[in-house]
Amino acid sequence: MTYGKYPQSRLRRxxxxxxxxxxxxxxxxxxxDLIYPMFVHDGSDSQITVDSMPNIYRYSVSAIVxxxxxxxxxxxxxxxxxxxxxxxxxxxxxxxxxxxxxxxCRTIRALKKSVPQLGIISDVALDPYTTHGHDGVIAExxxxxxxxxxxxxxxxxxxxxxxxxxxxPSDMMDGRIGAIxxxxxxxxLNNIQIMAYAAKYASAFYGPFRxxxxxxxxxxxxxxxxxxxxxxxxxxxxxxxxxxxxxxxxIIIKPGMPYLDIIRMISDEFSFPTFAYQxxxxxxxxxxxxxxxxxxxxxxxxxxxxxxxxxxxxGILTYFAKDAAxxxx
Ligand code: PBG
Numbered sequence: 001m002t003y004g005k006y007p008q009s010r011l012r013r014x015x016x017x018x019x020x021x022x023x024x025x026x027x028x029x030x031x032x033d034l035i036y037p038m039f040v041h042d043g044s045d046s047q048i049t050v051d052s053m054p055n056i057y058r059y060s061v062s063a064i065v066x067x068x069x070x071x072x073x074x075x076x077x078x079x080x081x082x083x084x085x086x087x088x089x090x091x092x093x094x095x096x097x098x099x100x101x102x103x104x105c106r107t108i109r110a111l112k113k114s115v116p117q118l119g120i121i122s123d124v125a126l127d128p129y130t131t132h133g134h135d136g137v138i139a140e141x142x143x144x145x146x147x148x149x150x151x152x153x154x155x156x157x158x159x160x161x162x163x164x165x166x167x168x169p170s171d172m173m174d175g176r177i178g179a180i181x182x183x184x185x186x187x188x189l190n191n192i193q194i195m196a197y198a199a200k201y202a203s204a205f206y207g208p209f210r211x212x213x214x215x216x217x218x219x220x221x222x223x224x225x226x227x228x229x230x231x232x233x234x235x236x237x238x239x240x241x242x243x244x245x246x247x248x249x250x251i252i253i254k255p256g257m258p259y260l261d262i263i264r265m266i267s268d269e270f271s272f273p274t275f276a277y278q279x280x281x282x283x284x285x286x287x288x289x290x291x292x293x294x295x296x297x298x299x300x301x302x303x304x305x306x307x308x309x310x311x312x313x314x315g316i317l318t319y320f321a322k323d324a325a326x327x328x329x
Contacts, residue, residue, distance in 0.1 A: 027309040029302065031075040031328055035121065035275070036321035039212050040064050040107045041084040052208035053280060054287045056319055058084045061107050068115045074325040078119030080168065080317055081107060084214045085128045093137050094129035098154035105162040112163035121195060122164040124156050124180065125171040133215040135171035135226065143225060145173045152176060153183040160189045168252070170197040172226045174242075181247030195275065196243040198251035199236035199262055202227035205255045205281030212280065236262050237269055244272060252317070255279040257304060260311040267312030276313040278304065283319040298327055 003009065014024050039058040041048060046063035050056045059067055071079060083104045089096045096102055104122060111120055126148065127135045136148035148171070156167050167184075169176040177196050184192050202224045215221070228235060240251055250273035253263050257278065267274045286304070290297035301320045308316045318324065 027306060029306045029309050029324070029328065031325045032077060033305070033309065033313075033315040034076050034321040034324055035078045035080055035119075035315060035317040036071055036076050037080040037082060037317055037319060038064060038067070039082050039084055040103060042086055042103045050208070050212040052211045052284055053319065054284075054291075056212065056283075058212065061103070061110050064107060065110050065114045068111055068118055071322065072115050072118045074322060075329075076118075076321050076325050078121055078166070080121040080123070081164075082123055082209075082213050083107070083128050084212070087214075090129055090131045092131055094126035094151065097126055097129040098151050098158065100158040100161070102158075105158055108159060108162040108164045119166065120164045121166040121168050122159045124152055124159070124167050124169040124176070126151065126155075127171075127215050128213050133210070133221045135223065136173060143173075145175070148173065149175060149179045153179055156180040157183050157187055157189070160184060160187070160192045164192070166193040166195050166249075168195045168197060170200065170252075172197060172200045172223075172228065175246075177243045177246035177248050193249040194247060195250045195252060196248035197254060197277075198240040198243040198248065199259075199266065200227050200252070200254045201230045201259065203230060203255050203258075203279070203281070205258070205279045208280035208284045230258075233262055233265060236266060240266055240270060240272075244270065249273070250275060250314070252277050253313075255282060256308060256316070256318075257282050260307060263308065263311040263313050267314075273314045274312065276308040276311070276316045278308070278316055278318040278320070280319065298323070302327055 014020055041058040043060060046060050047057035081104060085096060108120055125135045127133055134143045136143040139147050159167060167180060169180055177194055180194060184190060243251055252275045253259055253266060254277035256276045263276050286300050289295045301323055305316055305324055
């Protein structure tokens, strides 16, 4: 097939005016595409700054409820919750994750009472609760796959009972989705969605997040025995296929911008809701460059989020959700 040649064909004709560029646009970012990740803490300070993430806070339970109302009013469909657990509640096995009155369960209840129409996605993983910061129980010299499953089932069950809409298992170990789906069926919680972190890579771009949830430490936490090797793409197909077969309703690819090829591949391979996670490091990088006057932040926000749509993402988890919703309105 030939598309013609210059000068009969001039690609600039279609780009020459705003109305025409609008008509020719192939992909559209809307507020419906956005999920806002949020951090909650158990102190009395209504909000605590996160040094490595400008404009991102750890909210108290009452403050997150107020903030969630604003997010709902902006038209953002859902938030993803992460807890900052007090140091003296952390244990090697992360038992606090299975306490039905823990911070995250209380937060979910408060949010569902005040902003019932806002979707709540709750993380299922042990890292905020363990003294060592790993996502699982350490046994036999390993972050133990199977011994972690039972506590994750409890964690999933109590969060679902508390009223969250979506469970997001994020530890990238084996058999999670099936085990969580099984407990939900047993407890008659069969309308709870599972959004699986199906392809999550061991990445240097999570640094600021670990600062926000308080799992940062002087030693770099190496999660390479459970999160994926960033050099791999075909392995992501196996990961996604397994999570779908175990009962996931949607999947996440993470990080975002350096992994657009994975989003494209997965969205072509599976007809399945596929979300991108523009992670903390990506957020902080753009902010840092903008602070130096090296790029236009608003333009970079909309461009980077539209790029996820172009790559085939259904939606995006992004710390820019509020900024983007305002820019799009
Ligand atoms: C851990 C978890 C991480 C993120 C979400 N859930 C970090 C990690 O794997 O250490 C990262 C999110 C971000 O960087 O924005 N369960």
